[in-house]
Amino acid sequence: MAVRRICMHACGGITKVGATVARLATYVVAEELVPEKTLISCAPAFLRGVEEDVLMVVKSPSIALDGCEWSCGTNLLFLAGITPAVRFLLPEYAEAQGYDLSGGSRRYPSGVTKDFSRRVAERVAGIAAGMMESGSPYRFERPELKKQPEKWFRSAPNMEGVMEFVRIEPGVYRPATMPPLPEESAGTAGDPAPAVQGSARVAGEVGDGGAGEEVTDGG
Amino acid sequence: MAVEKVTVFPCGGIGDPVSSVTRLAGYILADDLLPGRVELVSIPSVITGVPDSLELVQAYPVIALDGCGHRCGSNALNLVGIKPAARLFTPRVRSETKNAIGRRRPFPEVSGQRLAKDLAERAAVIARHMLEDVEYTFERQAISPSPDGLHDESFDIEEALGYEEMEAGCFHCSGMCAFKLEKDPELRRRLEEEIKEYEELEGFEC
Numbered sequence: 001m002a003v004r005r006i007c008m009h010a011c012g013g014i015t016k017v018g019a020t021v022a023r024l025a026t027y028v029v030a031e032e033l034v035p036e037k038t039l040i041s042c043a044p045a046f047l048r049g050v051e052e053d054v055l056m057v058v059k060s061p062s063i064a065l066d067g068c069e070w071s072c073g074t075n076l077l078f079l080a081g082i083t084p085a086v087r088f089l090l091p092e093y094a095e096a097q098g099y100d101l102s103g104g105s106r107r108y109p110s111g112v113t114k115d116f117s118r119r120v121a122e123r124v125a126g127i128a129a130g131m132m133e134s135g136s137p138y139r140f141e142r143p144e145l146k147k148q149p150e151k152w153f154r155s156a157p158n159m160e161g162v163m164e165f166v167r168i169e170p171g172v173y174r175p176a177t178m179p180p181l182p183e184e185s186a187g188t189a190g191d192p193a194p195a196v197q198g199s200a201r202v203a204g205e206v207g208d209g210g211a212g213e214e215v216t217d218g219g
Numbered sequence: 220m221a222v223e224k225v226t227v228f229p230c231g232g233i234g235d236p237v238s239s240v241t242r243l244a245g246y247i248l249a250d251d252l253l254p255g256r257v258e259l260v261s262i263p264s265v266i267t268g269v270p271d272s273l274e275l276v277q278a279y280p281v282i283a284l285d286g287c288g289h290r291c292g293s294n295a296l297n298l299v300g301i302k303p304a305a306r307l308f309t310p311r312v313r314s315e316t317k318n319a320i321g322r323r324r325p326f327p328e329v330s331g332q333r334l335a336k337d338l339a340e341r342a343a344v345i346a347r348h349m350l351e352d353v354e355y356t357f358e359r360q361a362i363s364p365s366p367d368g369l370h371d372e373s374f375d376i377e378e379a380l381g382y383e384e385m386e387a388g389c390f391h392c393s394g395m396c397a398f399k400l401e402k403d404p405e406l407r408r409r410l411e412e413e414i415k416e417y418e419e420l421e422g423f424e425c
Contacts, residue, residue: 012231012263014245019261023233027325042238044231044262044291047298049370053234072263079266080370107246109325110421149364152299153268 003140005037006128007060009084011073012043017104018067018090021117024109025065028121034128043076054145061085061131061140061178063124069157078163081146083175086127086168088120089158093171123172130182138182220356224256225346226275228296228303230286231262237286237309237320240331244284244338251414252343252406256350262295265362273362280304280349280357280395282342294376300363302380304395305345311388312337329416336410341389343406348399356396 008026013019030038039060045053057077064073064084074087094101094116104113131138156162165173166180174181229245232238249257258279264272276299283292283303288310296303313320316337321328327335349355368374381393386400 010233012233012261014229014231014242014259014261024325026233031324040234042232042234042291044295045234045289047262047266047369048289048291048294049368049372049374050289050291051372054370070264070267070269072261072267072269075267076263107243107250108417108420114421145370147366147369149298149366149369152266152364153273153362155264155268155270 001140001142002136003061003131003138005039005056005060006034006085006131007039007041007056007062008065008124009041009043009057009062009073009077010065011067011071012076013067013072015106016068017101017106017113018094020067020106020109020113021090021094021101021104021120022065022067022073022088024114024117025120025124028118029124029128033121033125037132038125038128043073046076046080057082058142058145063127064088065120065124066090070155071157071159072155074159074163075155078159079148079151081148082143083163083178085131085140085174085178086181087165087173087175088124089171089173090116090120091171093120093123096170127172127181127183133182136182137185139179221351221353222279222349222355222357224258224275224279225253225304225349226258226260226279226281227284227342227346228260228262228276228281228292229284230292230309231295232286232289232291233324235287236322236324236327236331239324239327240320240335241284241286241292241309241338243327243332243335244342247335247339247410247414248342248346252339252409253346253350257346262292265295265299265301276301277360277362282307282345284338284342285309289372290376293380293382294368294374297368297376297379298365300365301360302395303392304349304357305342305398306380306382306390306392307338307341308388308390309334309338311384312341315387326417326420329418332416336414340406340410341386341400344400344403345389345398347403348401352399355398 010022164176229241318334319330321331382390
C-alpha cells in the first residue's frame with residue numbers, strides 16, 4: 001500500500017549523546033519539517049501495549065534512529081517482528097557529515113547536539129517525503145506484531161548476524177529485506193563510499209541488480 | 220550492608236512532555252547530586268541485552284521513575300523480571316509539589332525543570348539511604364523474560380509489583396528492602412542554588 005505517514009523510532013537511550021540527538025531529531029521532524037504526517041514512536045509505551053504506539057509501527061513504515069552501535073531502536077522493533085524501512089546509525093552519520101559528538105551534551109538541546117539533530121531531521125524528512133510523495137512507487141506491507149521474549153537479552157553491535165543492510169550512505173541504511181527507497185531507484189541516494197559494516201553494502205554498488213539490490217551475504 | 224551504587228530507570232518515553240521531565244531528573248541525579256554513585260539505564264537497552272545495562276539492573280537496586288499513568292518504566296522492569304527497589308510516580312509528585320509538567324518536549328519549561336528537581340530530590344534521598352545505611356540490604360537479581368505485560372496495557376503492573384505508597388509519589392515494591400525518606404535541607408539548597416533553570420536554550424524556548 002502507498003505510504004501516508006512515517007513513524008520515527010528513536011533508540012530511547014539516555015547515556016549517550018547520540019540518543020539525545022535521535023530524540024531531538026524526531027521532534028524537529030514532527031513539529032517543524034513534516035508535521036501531521038510523521039509520528040513519534042514511544043518504545044516503552046509500545047512495550048506496554050499503549051494502543052496508539054502499537055498501531056503506529058504496524059500501520060506505517062518506521063525510520064529507526066540508533067544513537068550508538070548497540071542499535072536498540074532497530075533491535076527493539078526487530079524483537080517485535082517489525083523491520084524498519086530505514087535505519088540511521090548516528091555516530092557514523094555524524095562523522096560523515098563532519099560533526100564531532102564527543103563534546104556534545106546528552107542533557108541539553110544545545111551546541112553540536114542541537115545542530116546535528118537538525119541535520120539528521122532534515123535527512124529523515126527528505127527520505128520521508130520521498131516515501132510519501134504522490135505517485136511514489138514505494139509500497140509498505142504491514143508487519144504482524146510478534147511476541148518473542150526468547151530472543152531478548154542477546155544484543156550484538158550493529159545487528160551483526162541478525163539483520164543485513166544496504167548502505168544508502170554512511171550512517172544511513174536500509175534493511176535488505178525492505179523495499180528500495182525512492183531515492184535509490186532514482187539513483188540519487190547517498191555517496192558511494194565503501195561499506196564499513198560487515199553485513200552492509202553501498203546502494204548501487206552491488207552486482208547488476210542496480211541500486212538497492214538485496215544483500216545476500218553475511219560478509 | 221548498604222550498596223555500592225544505585226541504578227535509576229527513567230520512563231524513557233518520548234511523545235509526552237513528562238518524559239523529558241523524568242529524563243532531566245535522571246541527569247540531575249546522576250550528574251549533579253550523586254555523581255559516580257548513580258547510574259542511568261534506559262528501557263530498550265535492557266530488553267535488547269546491552270551488557271552494561273543488564274549488569275546495572277541486576278547488580279544494584281533500581282529506582283524507577285514512571286512519568287505517566289501508563290507506568291512504562293515499572294512495566295519494562297517487570298518484563299525482564301527485575302523488581303524495582305523504589306518507584307517514583309510523577310503524577311503524584313506533581314500533585315504534591317504543584318510544579319506543572321509543561322508542554323514542551325525537547326526540554327522542559329521552567330515548571331517542568333522544577334518538577335524534575337522534585338523527582339531528583341526524592342530519588343536522591345532514597346538512593347542515599349540505600350548507599351549509606353548499613354541496615355539496607357539488597358540481593359543481586361537475575362533477568363528473566365516475564366512477558367505477561369508485553370503489548371498488553373490491561374496488565375495490572377501496580378498489583379504485579381505489589382506497590383505500596385510510602386509518601387506522596389514514592390512507592391515501595393513488595394519483597395524489596397524498605398527504604399527511608401528523610402528530608403535533607405542541604406539537598407534542597409543545592410537543587411535551588413546550584414542547578415540552573417533555563418527559560419531559553421539556544422533557540423528552544425523553555
